[in-house]
Amino acid sequence: xxxxxxxxxxxxxxxxxxxxxxxxxxxxxxxxxxxxxxxxxxxxxxxxxxxxxxxxxxxxxxxxxxxxxxxxxxxxxxxxxxxxxxxxxxxxxxxxxxxxxxxxxxxxxxxxxxxxxxxxxxxxxxxxxxxxxxxxxxxxxxxxxxxxxxxxxxxxxxxxxxxxxxxxxxxxxxxxxxxxxxxxxxxxxxxxxxxxxxxxxxxxxxxxxxxxxxxxxxxxxxxxxxxxxxxxxxxxxxxxxxxxxxxxxxxx
Amino acid sequence: xxxxxxxxxxxxxxxxxxxxxxxxxxxxxxxxxxxxxxxxxxxxxxxxxxxxxxxxxxxxxxxxxxxxxxxxxxxxxxxxxxxxxxxxxxxxxxxxxxxxxxxxxxxxxxxxxxxxxxxxxxxxxxxxxxxxxxxxxxxxxxxxxxxxxxxxxxxxxxxxxxxxxxxxxxxxxxxxxxxxxxxxxxxxxxxxxxxxxxxxxxxxxxxxxxxxxxxxxxxxxxxxxxxxxxxxxxxxxxxxxxxxxxxxxxxxxxxxxxxxxxxxxxxxxxxxxxxxxxxxxxxxxxxxxxxxxxxxxxxxxxxxxxxxxxxxxxxxxxxxxxxxxxxxxxxxxxxxxxxxxxxxxxxxxxxxxxxxxxxxxxxxxxxxxxxxxxxxxxxxxxxxxxxxxxxxxxxxxxxxxxxxxxxxxxxxxx
Numbered sequence: 001x002x003x004x005x006x007x008x009x010x011x012x013x014x015x016x017x018x019x020x021x022x023x024x025x026x027x028x029x030x031x032x033x034x035x036x037x038x039x040x041x042x043x044x045x046x047x048x049x050x051x052x053x054x055x056x057x058x059x060x061x062x063x064x065x066x067x068x069x070x071x072x073x074x075x076x077x078x079x080x081x082x083x084x085x086x087x088x089x090x091x092x093x094x095x096x097x098x099x100x101x102x103x104x105x106x107x108x109x110x111x112x113x114x115x116x117x118x119x120x121x122x123x124x125x126x127x128x129x130x131x132x133x134x135x136x137x138x139x140x141x142x143x144x145x146x147x148x149x150x151x152x153x154x155x156x157x158x159x160x161x162x163x164x165x166x167x168x169x170x171x172x173x174x175x176x177x178x179x180x181x182x183x184x185x186x187x188x189x190x191x192x193x194x195x196x197x198x199x200x201x202x203x204x205x206x207x208x209x210x211x212x213x214x215x216x217x218x219x220x221x222x223x224x225x226x227x228x229x230x231x232x233x234x235x236x237x238x239x240x241x242x243x244x245x246x247x248x249x250x251x252x
Numbered sequence: 253x254x255x256x257x258x259x260x261x262x263x264x265x266x267x268x269x270x271x272x273x274x275x276x277x278x279x280x281x282x283x284x285x286x287x288x289x290x291x292x293x294x295x296x297x298x299x300x301x302x303x304x305x306x307x308x309x310x311x312x313x314x315x316x317x318x319x320x321x322x323x324x325x326x327x328x329x330x331x332x333x334x335x336x337x338x339x340x341x342x343x344x345x346x347x348x349x350x351x352x353x354x355x356x357x358x359x360x361x362x363x364x365x366x367x368x369x370x371x372x373x374x375x376x377x378x379x380x381x382x383x384x385x386x387x388x389x390x391x392x393x394x395x396x397x398x399x400x401x402x403x404x405x406x407x408x409x410x411x412x413x414x415x416x417x418x419x420x421x422x423x424x425x426x427x428x429x430x431x432x433x434x435x436x437x438x439x440x441x442x443x444x445x446x447x448x449x450x451x452x453x454x455x456x457x458x459x460x461x462x463x464x465x466x467x468x469x470x471x472x473x474x475x476x477x478x479x480x481x482x483x484x485x486x487x488x489x490x491x492x493x494x495x496x497x498x499x500x501x502x503x504x505x506x507x508x509x510x511x512x513x514x515x516x517x518x519x520x521x522x523x524x525x526x527x528x529x530x531x532x533x534x535x536x537x538x539x540x541x542x543x544x545x546x547x548x549x550x551x552x553x554x555x556x557x558x559x560x561x562x563x564x565x566x567x568x569x570x571x572x573x574x575x576x577x578x579x580x581x582x583x584x585x586x587x588x589x590x591x592x593x594x595x596x597x598x599x600x601x602x603x604x605x606x607x608x609x610x611x612x613x614x615x616x617x618x619x620x621x622x623x624x625x626x627x628x629x630x631x632x633x634x635x636x637x638x639x640x641x642x643x644x645x646x647x648x649x650x651x652x653x654x655x656x657x658x659x660x661x662x663x664x665x666x
Contacts, residue, residue: 037510037511064326065326065329065330065333070333131523134329135329135522138514138519138522139519139520139522139523140519141519143519175532215522217333218332218333218339222339222340222343222510222513223510223511225340225510226506226507226509226510226511227510229506229510230503230506230507230510233499233502233503233506234503236499237496237499237500237502237503240492240495240496240499241496241499243492243496244492244493244495244496247488247489247492248489248492248493251287251484251489
């Protein structure tokens, strides 16, 4: 029995591979602040993106790899971070009596997940598991462009020939087009503190910027160091080439 | 080679007891090297340097990595976020694997083109094939460690290949897994193997170099050095040439690390492993795709042998056939430079490998199936039929008498 299951699994993997993969439409490359080797995260977009995440996404999705202290990189002050963290309750313990207890989150804590475990998340979401968003932009082909397209890719009515299951929604870019997540963003879903008009496109862009940061918080440092290293290597390699020509010149 | 006389008393004292200075003098400084090597000869030393970079970054990554199914995925991200320059270590290691394979593949194709495997360098070549095998095992076990979806499912698919072994197949697979499915014991032992194998590669590289230094490097005209007029000392000529080559390699390698660190990676591997959810498209890393295509090319049973067994045999044979290449190639002439037909056949074979890689990257459906089968058939045809027959049929162009003769007549640049 076990052997036949394994055999079937291998046969499936070997023979059918991606036969079932439904390819979505081609993603439109957006103009991102973090594009290119000099790209940085637009700080204002990050702040707005955090707000969208906290007010919309975080009710279902975790961000368990990001700590509140990491928000320092977004431009929040230590006090602001303390205040943001304190809005959330986390479980700690056991205390000296052996009991677990809840307390307000501290900057050192990671973003509090909305559900205690995957089962609780499924129970609350019609059987679907909202994925953790910590590395979501690295985990999808197209990265930020995909997340942006997903946020703004909902259709009220699916195409006539498409059979949509109960409680599911039609999305242009989601593989298979049938997604359990309801359209998360509608115009004015949040009220931006900086006065920016909260259109669906604006919020999608801001929250995508925030999620790309959450997935690659090292990006700015990486690119900065990269440029220095490249410049150094260009000079060094140039010198090595000149030296090579010089050393080899007595052979020719 | 003369034994150098050392004047520094400390050097002299040490060298009398352990002749490391004499050894270095013989094998790194005055070591006679053909004077006509082109830049394709840089890739051996580049591969060696990549091995050192991989081991160095790997040791530090292992200090912060947790080989447990519940923690492996998060511990890798933790390295990226909370370890000082952890992102750099991890991206150097992750992209380093790809660059290592690029260097080694160029090195192998250079050997194929210039006939470096022919007498008296057969054992040197065969050790190289062993290194390639060990690299593949190391890369595969390493791919499993981050415990993403591709890690888990690649491990499942590849370990399941061993069920193809008659009678004891399933026992072997359970033994490999340490259980009845890919799980925590599997991850633990893969981590152990991944740490062990690079040191075995080091040992093999040492023997590879030992064999190399007996008959020295082949060269673009494939005529061995006949005396001092044909050679130059390794230092400074090739130390500087290798250093320049390293600079170029680092520029390419590090531009991936700093500006496109996930270029070579399947996005699915940033999804934590889930034994209950098969990804729609299981693929290995790019450098194993040609072999993956060969594995999947066998779709029908042959006599009493199931297709799966044939696929596994085909995949191992595709690397294994390199072992007997020195005897399959019947031509007396080494370099493709003087073998007009082989020169074209070589590029055809190279294109065939690219096609196999392309097929391996795509799902086995539609025209990919016959294309993969055709490319697989040609792969083996090249080694088993074309190489033996061509060596007898082909009329090579006249080969220069010596390296210096070729250099003087200006032929070394063709």
